[in-house]
Structure formats: structure tokens, C-alpha cells
Amino acid sequence: MINTxxxxxxxxxxxxxxxxxxLFALSISASPHxxxxxxxFFILHLFLYPxxxxxxxxxxxxxxxxxxxxDPPKVSLQLYYTSLVFDLVALLLSLFVNFYFLLxxxxxxxxxxxxxxxxxxxxxxxxxxxxxxxxxxxxxxFLACVQGINQLxxxxxxxxxxxxxxxxxxxxxxxxxxxxxxxQHDEDKKRGDITLSLKLGVNGTFVFTALVxxxxxxxxxxxxxxxxxxxxxxxxxxxxxxVLIFFLYWFTQVQRxxxxxxxxxxxxxxxxxxxxxxxxxxxxxxVPL
Numbered sequence: 001m002i003n004t005x006x007x008x009x010x011x012x013x014x015x016x017x018x019x020x021x022x023l024f025a026l027s028i029s030a031s032p033h034x035x036x037x038x039x040x041f042f043i044l045h046l047f048l049y050p051x052x053x054x055x056x057x058x059x060x061x062x063x064x065x066x067x068x069x070x071d072p073p074k075v076s077l078q079l080y081y082t083s084l085v086f087d088l089v090a091l092l093l094s095l096f097v098n099f100y101f102l103l104x105x106x107x108x109x110x111x112x113x114x115x116x117x118x119x120x121x122x123x124x125x126x127x128x129x130x131x132x133x134x135x136x137x138x139x140x141x142f143l144a145c146v147q148g149i150n151q152l153x154x155x156x157x158x159x160x161x162x163x164x165x166x167x168x169x170x171x172x173x174x175x176x177x178x179x180x181x182x183x184q185h186d187e188d189k190k191r192g193d194i195t196l197s198l199k200l201g202v203n204g205t206f207v208f209t210a211l212v213x214x215x216x217x218x219x220x221x222x223x224x225x226x227x228x229x230x231x232x233x234x235x236x237x238x239x240x241x242x243v244l245i246f247f248l249y250w251f252t253q254v255q256r257x258x259x260x261x262x263x264x265x266x267x268x269x270x271x272x273x274x275x276x277x278x279x280x281x282x283x284x285x286x287v288p289l
Contacts, residue, residue: 005073006082009057014068015045017274021138021169023281025145028165036097037149043097044141047090048105052112054083059116064187067180067270070263097148104144111136123188126196133177138170161227168219175212176273178205183263202261206251213247231289239280243273 022044026032053068058080062072087109094102111132114120122129143157143166157163181188181197182205188195197205217240224232246269253260283289 002082003076003078005076006054006079008069008073009054009075009079010050010082010086011053011057011068012046012050014053015049016278017067017270018049018137018141019045020172020274020277020281021141022145023278023285024165024169025142026149027281027284028162029146029149032149033151036101036151039093039097040101040145040148043090043093043105044145047086047093048108051083051086051090051109054079054086055113056116058083059118060191062184062187064184064263066184068267098151100154101144101148104140104147108136108140108144111140121193123193123195126194126199130174130177130196134170134174138173139166142166142169164219164223168216168223171212171216171219175209175216176270179209179266179269181205182261183266202254202258206247206254210247229289232284235283235289236280239283240276243269243276246272 022041026037029037057066057072058075060066061075064072066072090105090109091102094105115122115129115133122132143162146152146162146166147154147157178195178197178200181195182202184195185198185202188198196208200208217237220236221233224236250260250265250269253265
């Protein structure tokens with residue numbers, strides 16, 4: 001029987017914040033296959049991402065707020081083994097998609113373990129940890145989704161209309177990821193984890209995120225205008241406006257009170273951005289434009 005602490009640390013609802021990568025891949029799919037598309041959704045969001053969350057939580061042993069958990073309970077050895085079982089289930093189910101998708105899931109699982117495990121602990125390396133996390137959560141998973149959903153030959157992935165949005169997925173995550181670390185500075189310092197956000201400082205994290213997110217936003221507008229139409233680019237920008245408004249509002253609050261760089265505000269930004277992106281990509285999937 002899986003105990004409550006283990007379930008909480010798997011943070012299955014937190015997968016919602018990574019759902020935009022899958023939906024973006026589905027939205028550009030020319031000939032999606034329903035069976036693998038549904039299976040990939042479940043593999044990623046019910047098994048692979050929770051396995052990564054649980055593994056990370058086990059080795060971090062956080063006492064203060066983490067992504068998706070304001071008051072994390074103490075971890076147990078059960079969490080470690082459960083995370084490995086979830087990884088194994090993700091790999092076994094991937095066999096029913098195809099071999100390339102299986103390799104991508106395996107690579108993601110190994111990268112997430114390298115981020116957390118004390119023998120490597122990429123979390124101690126601000127730039128390497130940031131690069132690896134964004135690359136695997138964005139570029140690797142995006143290509144795996146496009147390939148699996150459309151059952152494409154692998155060599156068909158190596159074309160600009162697919163590689164460009166894959167890169168955009170990573171740049172978007174590179175921009176947002178430091179904001180998920182902004183309230184954990186004290187805990188990270190205590191553990192000796194030098195995250196990119198800790199290195200940048202609170203104000204530096206906001207400025208860095210604004211610059212990288214701005215680059216990602218410009219890239220999305222160019223992508224939609226070039227490969228779809230001006231209408232797509234305008235809709236993307238309009239629906240993303242709540243994210244920009246909240247980001248600026250939060251930044252002005254932090255200027256007056258640095259204590260506002262807290263868990264609650266970070267999760268609100270995460271939720272608003274995920275809702276906006278999930279809405280945009282779902283609209284492009286299901287509504288003819």
C-alpha cells in the first residue's frame with residue numbers, strides 16, 4: 001500500500017505544468033494516431049513526470065515548500081522504490097508506442113536522476129542543471145511526442161518545421177525554470193545546491209526570465225506567422241498577455257517587499273502560464289482557424 005507521503009511527493013497534479021510540451025507537439029501533428037497519442041499522454045503525465053518528482057524529492061528531503069507542495073511531508077524509502085516502479089511502468093508502456101519513444105523516455109529518466117542523485121547532482125551546477133532540465137523536458141520530450149503521435153520515421157524529425165518548435169519548447173522552459181527556484185534559495189544554500197536562480201539572485205532571476213521568455217515569445221510569433229498564419233501569431237500573443245501582466249505585477253511587488261518572492265506567487269505564475277499555454281495549444285488542436 002502506497003502511503004500518503006509518497007503519493008504527495010509524486011505530485012501527479014504537477015504534471016499539468018508540463019502538459020504544454022505535449023499539447024504543442026500534438027497541435028503541430030499533421031497525421032496524429034489516436035492510440036499512441038492517448039498512450040503517450042498517460043505515460044508522461046501519470047508515470048514519467050511523477051517518477052522524476054518522487055526521485056528528486058527523496059534525495060532532496062525538503063523541509064520547506066517545493067513545486068506543487070507547500071508543506072512537504074517527510075519522505076520514506078517507499079518513495080524511492082515507488083519512483084523506480086513508476087519509471088519502469090513508463091518504460092514498459094513505451095514499448096507499445098515504438099523503440100524511439102522508449103529510448104527518449106529512458107534518456108529523460110536518466111537525466112532526471114542525474115539532476116538529483118548525490119553521485120552526480122546536476123542541481124549543484126547552476127548552468128549545467130538548467131541546460132539539462134530545459135533540454136530534456138523541452139526538446140527531447142517534444143521530439144518524442146511528435147515522433148510517437150505521428151509514428152514518423154526518426155529521420156523525418158530532422159527538419160526545421162519540427163526542430164524549430166522543439167527548440168522553442170526548450171527556450172520557454174529555460175526562461176520559466178529559474179522562477180520555480182526563486183523561493184527555495186535558503187533551502188538550496190543549506191544543502192549546497194547552487195541553482196541558477198540562487199546564482200542570479202531574486203532580481204536577477206526576474207530579469208533573466210524576462211529576457212529568455214521574451215526570446216521564446218518572439219520565436220513563437222515568428223514560427224506561427226511563418227508556418228501557419230498571422231492569425232495564429234496574434235492569438236498566441238493575446239492569450240499569453242495574462243502571463244506578462246502577472247509577471248510584471250509580481251516583479252513590482254518584489255521590488256517593494258523581497259519577501260513576496262515566495263512559493264504562493266511562484267505557483268500562481270506557474271498556473272497562469274500553464275493555463276494560457278494549454279488553452280492556446282488546445283485551441284489550435286480542436287478549433288479550426
